[in-house]
Amino acid sequence: MIRAILADDEVLARRKLRQLLRGTSEIEIAGECGTASETIELAKAINPDLIFLDIRMPGMDGFDIVGELSARSTHSIPAVIFTTAFDCYALRAFEIDAVDYLLKPFTEDRLQKAVRRASEQISNLRRGISLGNGIEQKGHRFGTRIVFKSRGRILFLPTSDIQWVGAEENYVRICVGSETHLLRETMTRMEEQLDPATFVRVHRSAIVNLQFVKEVRSCPPNEYTVIMLNGQKISMSRSYHSRFGELCERN
Numbered sequence: 001m002i003r004a005i006l007a008d009d010e011v012l013a014r015r016k017l018r019q020l021l022r023g024t025s026e027i028e029i030a031g032e033c034g035t036a037s038e039t040i041e042l043a044k045a046i047n048p049d050l051i052f053l054d055i056r057m058p059g060m061d062g063f064d065i066v067g068e069l070s071a072r073s074t075h076s077i078p079a080v081i082f083t084t085a086f087d088c089y090a091l092r093a094f095e096i097d098a099v100d101y102l103l104k105p106f107t108e109d110r111l112q113k114a115v116r117r118a119s120e121q122i123s124n125l126r127r128g129i130s131l132g133n134g135i136e137q138k139g140h141r142f143g144t145r146i147v148f149k150s151r152g153r154i155l156f157l158p159t160s161d162i163q164w165v166g167a168e169e170n171y172v173r174i175c176v177g178s179e180t181h182l183l184r185e186t187m188t189r190m191e192e193q194l195d196p197a198t199f200v201r202v203h204r205s206a207i208v209n210l211q212f213v214k215e216v217r218s219c220p221p222n223e224y225t226v227i228m229l230n231g232q233k234i235s236m237s238r239s240y241h242s243r244f245g246e247l248c249e250r251n
Contacts, residue, residue, distance in 0.1 A: 002122055003030045003046065007039040007065070008054040008083065013104070017052055017083065020108050024115055036060035040068050048078045049122050050099075055084040063089075066096055079118045090154045094147040101147075101154060146174070146193065148183050155181070159199075163212040164234060165190050167205040202226050202236040216241075 004027050006014045014032050021027050030046050033039040036059035043051065055062040062082060070077055082093050085104045093101045099121055100114035146157045157176065166173045167187045174181045191201055201207050206226075214227045216236060224236040 001028050002026050002049045002119060003028050004050040004052060005029075005031050005033060005039065005042055005046075005048045005078075006052050007033040007057065007062075008052070009034050009057050010054075013054070013083070017111075020111050021115075023108075024112065026119055027115060034058070036065050036068075039065050043069055043078060050079045050081065050118050052081050052083050055082055055086060055089050063092065063096065079121055081114050081118060087149070087154055090147055090149075094145065094156070100156060103154065148181065157181075159194060160209075160211070162194075162199075163209055163228060163230070164232075165194075165199075165207040166234075200240075202234060202240050204237065206234050206236075208234060 004021075006017055006029060008014045008017070011034070014034075018029060018032075021029065027050075030048055031042050033042055036057045039051070039053070039057070042048075053062045053065065057065065060068070062080075062084075066077070066080060080096075080098045081100045081102060082089070082098050083102045083104060083106070087103055090101045099118045102110060102114055144159055146155075146159060146162075148155055148157070157174070161176050163175045163177070165187070166175070168182065170184060171182050172185045172187060172190050174183065187201075187205065187207065191199070191207060194207065198211065199207050199209055208226055208228070212229050214229050217225045217227060219225050223238065224241050226234040226236050228234065
C-alpha cells in the first residue's frame with residue numbers, strides 16, 4: 001500500500017483527484033493539504049510514500065516544499081507527482097527527480113500511468129534499490145528520462161526507449177520506434193546526458209543505443225555502417241569505429 005498526500009490549494013482540485021484515485025487499490029490517501037505549511041507539517045508527521053503536489057501553493061511553491069522536506073526530514077523524501085495548470089515548470093520538476101508532471105485537466109488514464117511509475121520507484125526504494133531518475137557512473141549522473149515539449153505535449157521519455165539520435169543543423173532528432181522528436185539541442189549536450197555504457201557516438205552526427213544495434217558492416221574503402229534491429233542503416237565514421245570496438249570488447 002502507498003500512503004499519499006493530496007496537496008493543492010483548490011478544494012475542487014483535491015476532490016477531483018480523490019475521485020480519480022478511487023479505483024486505485026494501491027493508493028491510500030492519508031491526508032489533504034491546502035497550504036505549503038500544512039503540507040510540510042503533515043509530511044513530517046506521517047512520512048508518506050507519495051505526494052500529489054500543486055506547483056503554486058500559498059506561502060511557498062511546490063519546489064520550495066520539496067526543498068524544505070529535503071532539508072528537514074530524517075526519513076527518505078516522498079516521491080512527488082506534480083499536478084499543475086502550468087507547463088513552464090516541467091524541466092525544473094525533472095531536475096529535482098519528480099516522478100511525473102501532470103497538466104490539469106488530466107485524464108484518469110494519464111493519472112494511472114503516473115501512479116504506476118511512482119509505485120515502481122517506491123517499490124525499488126523499499127527493496128533498498130535507490131534508483132531515482134538517474135544512475136551513477138564514475139561520479140557522473142546520467143538521467144534515465146529526457147523531458148521536452150513535442151506537438152503540444154510534455155513528454156517524459158525513458159532513455160532506454162531511444163534507439164538513436166541524429167544531428168540536423170541546430171537540432172537533434174530523437175528516434176523512438178516509429179516516432180521521432182526534434183529538439184533544439186546539440187549532439188555534445190545529448191551525449192553528456194546519456195549513459196556511455198549504452199549510448200555510443202558512431203559519427204559526429206549520430207549516437208546509437210547498443211540495445212538496438214544488430215551489427216556493424218564494413219563499407220570499402222574505410223567506412224562502416226551500423227545496422228539497427230529495425231533494419232535502419234546509420235553511417236559510422238572511421239574515427240569512431242575504434243572506440244566502438246573497444247567498448248564492445250569491454251562489454
